Amino acid sequence: MEKITNIDILELGSPEEKSSPWSSTILILRLTSSNGNVGYGEAPTTLMTHPVLESMKEVSRIFQDKDYYNIEANNREYYKNAFYISKSIEETAALSAFEIASWDLIGKDLGTPVYKMLGGVFNDKIKAYANGWYSDCVEPEDFVSKAKKLVNKGYKAFKFDPFGNNYDKLSTEGLKHSVSIVSKMREELGDDIDLLIECHGRFSTKYAIMAGEALDPYNPLFIEEPVHPELEFGLYDFKKYVNTPVALGERLLNKEDFARFISSGMVDIIQPDITNSKGILEGKKIAAVADAFGVPVAFHNAFGPVQTAATLNVDYTIPNFLIQESFEESWPEWKKSLFTGYTIENGFFRLSGKPGLGIEVNEKILNESRTEAMEPLNPNEPPWVVSGTFKQ
Numbered sequence: 001m002e003k004i005t006n007i008d009i010l011e012l013g014s015p016e017e018k019s020s021p022w023s024s025t026i027l028i029l030r031l032t033s034s035n036g037n038v039g040y041g042e043a044p045t046t047l048m049t050h051p052v053l054e055s056m057k058e059v060s061r062i063f064q065d066k067d068y069y070n071i072e073a074n075n076r077e078y079y080k081n082a083f084y085i086s087k088s089i090e091e092t093a094a095l096s097a098f099e100i101a102s103w104d105l106i107g108k109d110l111g112t113p114v115y116k117m118l119g120g121v122f123n124d125k126i127k128a129y130a131n132g133w134y135s136d137c138v139e140p141e142d143f144v145s146k147a148k149k150l151v152n153k154g155y156k157a158f159k160f161d162p163f164g165n166n167y168d169k170l171s172t173e174g175l176k177h178s179v180s181i182v183s184k185m186r187e188e189l190g191d192d193i194d195l196l197i198e199c200h201g202r203f204s205t206k207y208a209i210m211a212g213e214a215l216d217p218y219n220p221l222f223i224e225e226p227v228h229p230e231l232e233f234g235l236y237d238f239k240k241y242v243n244t245p246v247a248l249g250e251r252l253l254n255k256e257d258f259a260r261f262i263s264s265g266m267v268d269i270i271q272p273d274i275t276n277s278k279g280i281l282e283g284k285k286i287a288a289v290a291d292a293f294g295v296p297v298a299f300h301n302a303f304g305p306v307q308t309a310a311t312l313n314v315d316y317t318i319p320n321f322l323i324q325e326s327f328e329e330s331w332p333e334w335k336k337s338l339f340t341g342y343t344i345e346n347g348f349f350r351l352s353g354k355p356g357l358g359i360e361v362n363e364k365i366l367n368e369s370r371t372e373a374m375e376p377l378n379p380n381e382p383p384w385v386v387s388g389t390f391k392q
Contacts, residue, residue, distance in 0.1 A: 041101030099279025107356030129157035132330035136388035140184035154346030205234030212242030
């Protein structure tokens with residue numbers, strides 16, 4: 001029996017992170033097995049780095065000395081002990097990191113990529129959409145100028161939040177300004193570029209509908225989290241008036257959550273996050289639930305390179321894959337160089353095909369990036385927005 005013999009929980013970060021304050025720190029898990037192989041996982045951090053880190057310590061008490069091939073049994077053992085896990089993103093995030101690292105170990109033991117253990121390649125081209133690219137963009141011309149630079153690199157899809165500092169409500173001026181940004185993007189980039197509208201769950205239902213109706217004419221691929229997450233029943237009203245597909249899922253924590261949203265018709269495109277919804281196998285199950293209802297999948301992916309690699313391994317295998325989020329163009333250099341093993345070429349992701357997640361760590365950068373800091377807290381804008389955009 002191969003087992004987990006050593007567990008290292010590493011917080012990394014740097015003040016170089018300018019675009020995405022929510023991921024200025026990342027949590028990397030390193031599992032060492034009894035045969036000497038090393039597997040990596042990752043947990044999300046959005047203003048919860050230290051709580052998630054502490055939860056990872058709790059999960060380690062369950063996983064220490066366990067046979068890491070027993071993915072289902074180990075997850076269920078933690079589930080049995082973690083009384084609040086169905087509602088605690090700190091716990092599901094911590095558990096996800098261990099699940100991902102277990103798959104990395106198994107793949108390295110067997111000499112095969114994780115995606116080959118999940119059904120093999122179904123999608124040989126993984127279309128990326130750029131996010132995080134629009135830091136300090138306020139006026140329509142700002143957005144267009146930065147987007148065109150990425151079009152020149154081959155990107156054909158862009159997600160962005162055009163709503164400035166409007167929160168809960170959307171002012172008349174705020175609505176006009178948002179429309180001016182989206183209309184200018186469509187006019188300048190053309191109809192062959194996908195526009196994805198990010199709301200960050202910031203609106204009450206009435207104002208979400210106002211925004212959705214106003215942006216419908218510009219044919220977005222989807223509008224993400226249009227209403228506050230606790231107002232999910234407002235999505236029924238939203239969908240009565242707005243034609244743009246609704247996407248959500250980064251705040252849902254398991255396949256049961258997704259089954260409820262999908263079966264009740266509240267969502268058109270799901271966005272699970274591999275690093276907070278119990279990992280790779282649960283992600284595959286969530287995609288299967290969605291496929292049964294004809295719902296496409298666009299995994300949320302806003303943190304670090306281990307998350308990206310884990311997500312791509314699932315993307316390769318699912319028939320209902322739609323598009324994949326990418327922040328790579330806005331990452332600071334240390335994060336870009338922390339792991340190697342996947343590439344983005346002409347707007348498409350490709351994995352290396354190496355065993356496990358397919359990635360290799362740069363030990364020097366890993367050691368130099370260690371920190372114990374909390375994420376920055378800017379009194380002028382919340383940490384979930386792209387930097388410099390929470391203004392009108």
